[in-house]
Amino acid sequence: DVKVTQSSRYLVKRTGEKVFLECVQDMDHENMFWYRQDPGLGLRLIYFSYDVKMKEKGDIPEGYSVSREKKERFSLILESASTNQTSMYLCASSLVLLGTSGNIGELFFGEGSRLTVL
């Protein structure tokens, strides 16, 4: 069974703290993604990575950084947490889409990490 695991379901942090959100996938996927989800705003892409040590900005990268030192692990880092980063964070992974190989590039999501910054 394919699995994307996020390290914490619930976190409470204080303003200014450094926060690490960890995501691990066991499917040998090349692509990994971090989204945040807020009421009325849907899922918004923060960063994504298509290979180890490679990263690209999504739609809302400000205030975040990421790390991909190993293929299976993609970390989201909040250098100095702020209250407006209180949100649900979702990690996803997918294979590289390879045309008509039968791989559709389906995204597999973790269960999410709900972060509250006080």
Place this chain on the structure above:
Amino acid sequence: DAKTTQPNSMESNEEEPVHLPCNHSTISGTDYIHWYRQLPSQGPEYVIHGLTSNVNNRMASLAIAEDRKSSTLILHRATLRDAAVYYCILRPLTGTASKLTFGTGTRLQVTL
């Protein structure tokens, strides 16, 4: 990046068919149309995808307009367990990752 537009919410009675629309007027010729759904307290999960032809699987059907500028996810008999947020996204045919934008989706309510 190609974007999609969906209604914010829809309602259905149990056992009735549901048609969830999605507009993607700026779709490119190599974009796949993917649908995902998000049940309460869970991450989104894949439902179905298509390129040009209509598609069926055990969960749903996908009807794609001839000009590919819109598509419709069809749940043939809605159940209470189908109450979720449904997202339509465009998946570029590419060898590397690309920005996959989900938007706000359609919240489907199913009532008895």
